[in-house]
Amino acid sequence: MYYENKKDKPYGIALILLMLVVIIVLLLSLVKRVENNYLSLTDSKSLETTGTDTTVSDFSPQNLAKNAGYSVVGVSKLNEKNTSIFVENSEEKLGMGSGIILSSNGLILSNYETTGGEGETCFVTLKNGVIYPADVKWANYDLDISIIKISAENLLFLTSGDSNNVEIGDKFYILSNSTGYEFNETFNEVLISKTETTLKISNEDKTTYAEDVIKINLDILPIYNGGAILNENGEVFGIASSKLNSIIPINRVKNIINKLKEDENYKEAYLGIHGFDNNVLKYLVSDYSLKIGIYVEKIDEQSPVNGEVLLGDIITKIDDYELSTFQELSEYLYLKTPKDKVNLTIIRGTKEINIEAILKENPRLL
DSSP states (O other): OHHHHHHHHHHHHHHHHHHHHHHHHHHHHHHHHHHHHHHHHHHHHHGGGSOOBOOOSSOOHHHHHHHHGGGEEEEESOOOSSOGGGSTTHHHHTTOEEEEEOSTTOEEEEOHHHHOSTTOEEEEEOTTSOEEEEEEEEEETTTTEEEEEESOOSOOBOOBOOGGGOOTTOEEEEEEETTTTSOOEEEEEEEEEEEEEEEEEEETTEEEEEEEEEEESSOOOGGGTTOEEEOTTOOEEEEEETTTTEEEEGGGTHHHHHHHHHOTTOOOEEOOEEEEOGGGHHHHOTTOOOSOOEEEEEEOTTOTTBTTBOTTOEEEEETTEEOSSHHHHHHHHHTOOTTOEEEEEEEETTEEEEEEEEOEEOOOOO
C-alpha cells in the first residue's frame, strides 16, 4: 500500500502544479482586464487632450458620431451641473446649446443666442465633464454665430471643409449636444435643400439680414442649436441655428478663425451693407444682365459709406475682387482691419461709379 501511494505521488504533484498554473493564468487575465478597463476610463477622460483633429478615415455613421462627438461640446450661460435635465425645453429656457471646437487651443464656434455678444462670458462643458469659462471673442447677431475661447490646450478639434462647394442634394450629418451638461447627443442625416439664401428678418422696428445661409430638409429645433454639419470625413461645413432655421456655412467664419488664431484681440473691419446676391438680382432688376454683383437693400447708419452708396446700387467689385455673393464680400472684409481703405465699383442705373471707403471697427450696437 505504501508503495502504491509513493508511486502515485508524482501524479499528484503534477496535478497540483497544473492547477497552480491555471490559477496564475486566470489571475493574469483578470489583472489584464482590470488594467484595460482602467486605461479605457483614463483614455475617455483625457481624450480631449490628444492634440489631433478628429477626421474620420474609416467611415460609418457610428464612427463619425463617436469621433466627432469629442469636439462637439456643451455651451451654456449657466455654470452648474444637473440643471437642464429637470427643465422642459431647457435648450430654449436656459439658453443651452452646442459648440464646435475648431482649434487645439480652445477656439469654439457657437451661436450668438447661446453665448451672447463680444465681451460676455459663457461656459463650455467637455465630454469628460470638465467645465471651462469662455470669453466671447467675436459675434454676429444677424447670422446668429459667435466664436468663444477657453483656456485649454491640446484639444481634439474638427477641421473645416469648403462650404462654397455645397450643392442641393448633398448629404451631410448633423451632430449636436442637445442639453449642454448631460451630453444627450443628437445625430441625424440631412440633405441640402437650398444654398446661398438671404433671409430678411423683421422684428418689431428692427430688420436684419442673414446672407448666404443654407437650408436643409430638416427643421432646426433648439436641440440642434450649435450643431456641427459634417461630411463623411468629419469635416465641418457649417453650424446649425434654430433662430434662423438654417445652416451658417463655415466659409463665413474661416478667415475670422484664422485671424483669432494669430491674434486674440483681432478687430473686425466693418462696411455696414446688407442685401441680396446675384442669383436674385434678376427678380429685383429686370434688365440686369451681368453675372456678378450684389444688390444693396440696407445701409447701416454707422456705415462708412452711408450717404455715398445708395439703396438699389449694385456692387460688382471690392478693390479688384469681383463679387457675386455676400459671402465673398464678408470673406474679403475679414482679411482687412479697421482704417484700411477699399475701393467699391458700383453700378447705379446705367453708370459705373467708384467709391473709396475707410473701413471702421464693427460697432456692435445691437
